[in-house]
Amino acid sequence: MIKLKKFNKNKLLFIGIFTIAGLLALQIPFTQLAGSKVNFTLFDFFGPIAGGFIGTIPGIIAVFLMQFINFLIHGANIVDAGTIIRFFPALFAVFYFSRKSRFNLIIPALAIILFNIHPLGRSAWVYSLFWLIPIFCFFGRGKFLLARSLGATFTAHSVGSVLWLYVFKLPASVWISLIPITAMERILFGLGIAAMYVIFNNLLYFLTEKKIIKLPFLIDQGYILTRAKLLAYTQNKHNESRNK
Numbered sequence: 001m002i003k004l005k006k007f008n009k010n011k012l013l014f015i016g017i018f019t020i021a022g023l024l025a026l027q028i029p030f031t032q033l034a035g036s037k038v039n040f041t042l043f044d045f046f047g048p049i050a051g052g053f054i055g056t057i058p059g060i061i062a063v064f065l066m067q068f069i070n071f072l073i074h075g076a077n078i079v080d081a082g083t084i085i086r087f088f089p090a091l092f093a094v095f096y097f098s099r100k101s102r103f104n105l106i107i108p109a110l111a112i113i114l115f116n117i118h119p120l121g122r123s124a125w126v127y128s129l130f131w132l133i134p135i136f137c138f139f140g141r142g143k144f145l146l147a148r149s150l151g152a153t154f155t156a157h158s159v160g161s162v163l164w165l166y167v168f169k170l171p172a173s174v175w176i177s178l179i180p181i182t183a184m185e186r187i188l189f190g191l192g193i194a195a196m197y198v199i200f201n202n203l204l205y206f207l208t209e210k211k212i213i214k215l216p217f218l219i220d221q222g223y224i225l226t227r228a229k230l231l232a233y234t235q236n237k238h239n240e241s242r243n244k
Contacts, residue, residue: 022066045192051098111158
């Protein structure tokens with residue numbers, strides 16, 4: 001019981017730390033959403049990796065808190081429906097990034113169906129092909145960080161786009177015109193998420209090694225950028241292969 005209480009306290013502390021970092025990221029705009037006055041921010045690089053360090057549910061809680069507190073800080077002002085819609089896609093990105101589940105196949109597949117049964121979406125069906133990417137990436141997410149990152153950002157994109165279609169009813173011409181913009185934007189997000197994960201993985205490893213923090217972080221030894229750790233990781237993998 002004592003260990004369980006300590007574990008929960010540590011996770012709550014991490015959620016708090018991560019929420020503060022996310023709030024800072026939310027203040028740095030990246031680009032504006034089509035059809036709305038709402039912006040993408042550095043948070044879109046940062047948010048999805050939460051579950052990768054603390055677990056799926058705590059990660060989703062942390063990301064929701066980041067967005068909700070930011071909403072309150074800025075006066076709880078609902079600019080348009082996009083303000084509310086923006087709360088949800090990132091939560092699905094966290095889930096995709098942190099857990100290998102069939103649910104990660106269902107969400108983009110469902111988004112494709114919902115997009116194409118809408119009259120305006122059906123006229124721009126080619127746009128929904130973007131959401132085949134998280135389906136393909138699902139099968140390589142365990143081996144390639146970029147696949148995991150691209151899958152997460154395109155899953156968020158699928159959820160957000162379907163909501164955008166049904167709420168804002170953007171015409172087919174707009175969706176078609178967004179194809180090159182979306183491609184470039186999501187590639188940047190995928191690279192940004194992967195880079196952010198590596199940076200935080202190494203930062204948390206350093207803080208843990210120096211005994212500055214003692215939190216239950218899920219540090220990935222494969223992305224530690226010190227030569228000694230890389231050699232140790234390679235040797236461990238080699239030993240595991242020989243023992244099989």
